[in-house]
Amino acid sequence: MKDASSDWFDSCVSHLTSEGSLRVWSVLVTIFGDLAQNKSDQISGSLITALTSLVGIKAEATRVALHRLRKEGWIESTRVGRASVHRLTEYGRNQSAAAAPRIYARETSKPEIxxxxxxxxxxxxxxxxxxxxxxxxxxxxxxxxxxxxxxxxxxxxxxxxxxxSAISVPEWLRELFGPEPLKTAYDDFWKSVRIIDELLPQTGVDDPMKTAVLRILVVHNWRRIILRHPVLPAYFLPADWKGPACREEVSRLLDRLPRPHLATLEAELNT
The missing domain is CATH 3.30.70 (Alpha-Beta Plaits)
Structure with missing residues (x-):
């Protein structure tokens, strides 16, 4: 049964942040990579703070993380009056573009060679x-x-x-490529995204800010797992590996949480 109460959003956030404290700079990388990967895209400091505060991240921690990303060459910032806007640098865009196929592809590639x-x-x-x-x-x-x-x-x-083009994959290799800690991470993520799928309102999420936050958290948690290892087809991994099932569920959730336009999100701050 869907959770129709007013706290369904808080329940979703709680499940998606249950592993402990978030690395704020990494969350920001996810925000920029998912919402503002194009060269012309920029996000106001106010919007970034609003999004991270809905996850439970304090404004000061967000400012420190933005400073770190500028220092490391991921983003550049511009003052507009008393406010600031931020955008990915060419380096940041290249890094995000390189990871995007791994994160958003609906199927794992099956190499022939x-x-x-x-x-x-x-x-x-x-x-x-x-x-x-x-x-x-x-x-x-x-x-x-x-x-x-x-x-x-x-x-x-x-x-x-x-x-x-012909490889025999023994069980010991499957276990090597799918170690228990990584396998457990996939198992836990699978349980989490299944719960989110049940908690989301059947009629859809009509709040752009909540849509953006939940989408960011889904992508962020998925990104943290999928980028921990190279691309491998299913026959290189344990038989009960949850990777393909997680990818399918992530695709399903992102369809239910379509990427909001930045202009829409910025406008939400003034309503």
Missing amino acids: WHVLVSSNSETSRKELADQLLTGEYVSVNPVTAMASGPMPDDLEELLGFET
């Missing part, structure tokens, strides 16, 4: 493998072996590399 890299025990070879792992595209099989989807890089120096 994989490649494996193997290092020797030499320092230069191990460093080259470590540099490849830093790209976030590889999964480490063991200290000297990593693999990723797609064709093999053509600039390898000290690494053995080979491509294949």
